[in-house]
Amino acid sequence: MWEKGEITVAQEHYSSGIISSLLDYLSEVQNIVAGKKHVALFMSPGEEEHTLSLRFVSEFFKEAGWKIIFIGRSIPLWDxxxxxxxxKIDLLVLSVFSTGSLNSAEYLIKALKSEIASNQPKIFIGGRGIDSEEFALKAGADVYLDDIGKLQEKIMEIEEMI
Ligand code: B12
Incomplete structure (x- = not known):
């Protein structure tokens, strides 16, 4: 609605805040599966502020029995x-909504791959800032997905890769 000019930026921020709180609530009340299979870390690279879809994605992993760690916006490489x-992170999940964030993601992936000698996490990337799988793989990702609707099948594929 904000995109179409039907609501103001303030109303959009307010709505995004409500969605975020709702996600926190749903995440709390959802049953936690015993015996975690794998661990996934969720973050957005660089200056990327779009984190809502990443939250949706993390909930799918949780439902599939993964331990999820959501750190939201970018943190220093050392940390x-x-x-x-x-x-012992098995999968790093990044969401990218702009070209700038795609560059940051590429830089981050290269730095991680060159600095972590063993047990490197696989990198899963998605979001509107990436036009095709080709761009995602060029940026160094191991897995790409364009549609959250296909996430359950993708998680099964990722589990086979790890
Ligand atoms: C909410 C929102 C915000 C909120 C974000 C709050 C938050 N905590 O996430 C706030 C207000 C912060 C924001 C800021 C900005 N936004 Co904004 N925002 C949106 C909005 C309305 C919804 C985005 C969203 O979460 N969609 C829900 C997801 C699930 O749907 P989707 O984006 O279609 O994603 C699909 C796929 O890409 C994929 N997917 C998405 N993420 C991921 C992640 C993974 C891991 C995977 C596997 C798949 C995947 O799944 C979906 C399909 O199933 C969109 C407009 C829209 N209609 O979508 C604009 C939009 C994304 N924003 C946009 C812009 C331009 C901005 C600003 C630059 C505006 C400004 N001038 O300040 C800033 C960016 C600041 C920054 N540094 O990042 C543009 C992006 C255009 C572009 N590609 O460059 C959009 C498209 C609006 C527009 N048409 O102009 N925004």
Whole structure:
């Protein structure tokens, strides 16, 4: 509605805030599956502020029995490396909504791949900022998905890869 000029920026921010709180609530009340299969870390690269879809995506992983760690917006590379080591992250999930964020994602992936010698997490990337799988793979991602609707099948594919 904001895109069509039907609501103001303030109304959009307010609505996004409500959706975010609703996600927090749903995440709390949802049953947690015992015996976590894998661990996934969710973040948005660079200056990327669009984190709502990443929250949706993280809930799918949770439902599939994964441990999820949502850190939201970008954190320093050093801290990221530490959390990957400590938490034994199997999958890093990034969402990208602009060309600038795609560049940041590419930089981040290259830095991680060159600095982590063993047990590198796989990288899963999605979001409106990526036009095709070709761009995602060029940026260094291992897996790309264009539509959250196909996420359940994709999670099964990822589980086979790990
Ligand atoms: C909510 C919103 C915001 C909120 C975000 C709040 C939050 N915490 O996420 C706020 C207000 C912060 C915001 C800011 C901005 N926004 Co905004 N925003 C939106 C809005 C309305 C919804 C985005 C959303 O979450 N959609 C829900 C997701 C699920 O749907 P989707 O985007 O269609 O995603 C599909 C796929 O891409 C995929 N997918 C999406 N994410 C992921 C992630 C993974 C891992 C996977 C696998 C798949 C996947 O799944 C979906 C289909 O199934 C869109 C407009 C719209 N109609 O979508 C604009 C939109 C994304 N914003 C836009 C813009 C331009 C901005 C600003 C630059 C505006 C400004 N001038 O300040 C800033 C960016 C600031 C920054 N540095 O990032 C543009 C982006 C255009 C572009 N590609 O560059 C859009 C498209 C609006 C427009 N038409 O202009 N925005």
């Amino acid at each position: 990221l490396r530490q959390i990957i080591d400590q938490e």
